[in-house]
Amino acid sequence: MKNRKAELAPCGVFCGACPSYKKTCLGCSSESKEQKRTSKWGCKVRNCCYNSQNKNYCIECDDFPCEKNRNKLIDTHPGDVKYKYRHEIPEIFVKMKEMEVEAYLEFQKKRWTCPSCGGIIHFYKYECSKCGKKEIV
Helix, strand or coil: CCCCCCCECCCCCCCHHCCCEECCECCCCCCCCEEEEEEEHHCHHHHHHHHHHCCCCCCHCCCCCCCHHHHHHHCCCCCCCHHHHHHHHHHHCHHHCCCCHHHHHHHHHCCEECCCCEEEEECCCCEEECCEECCCC
16 A cells, blocks of 8 residues: 655654654654654554555545544543643545645645744644744644
8 A cells, every 4th residue: 555645644643743743753754663653653543544444544544533533533532622632633634535645745844834934834743943933723
């Protein structure tokens, strides 16, 4: 299968907006052991998608959003704006079905790019990594 993009996690999260991406982590889809961030290897969602279901992304599964996806991401930290990126997975990730993977990736890159300076808006703080401007994506 392996039509995976480094910036797209199997669960729908855009890794490119993660503060760890390209620093300690090469993205949730990376198979490289040459990274400091190792929590992905035990991720139930990742293991289910890649190993049990042999899919590239959870959206390809008939059970999406499943209990694993809900328990790990969607239903966590209800009402906490810091985790907005998790809560919106069912709505945002469905766009991948409407678009090709490349178009969806471009949509996410644009969405998480600071309109002021072109830096990356990181989730959790929702601020630009370059200019520090606060943005709610």
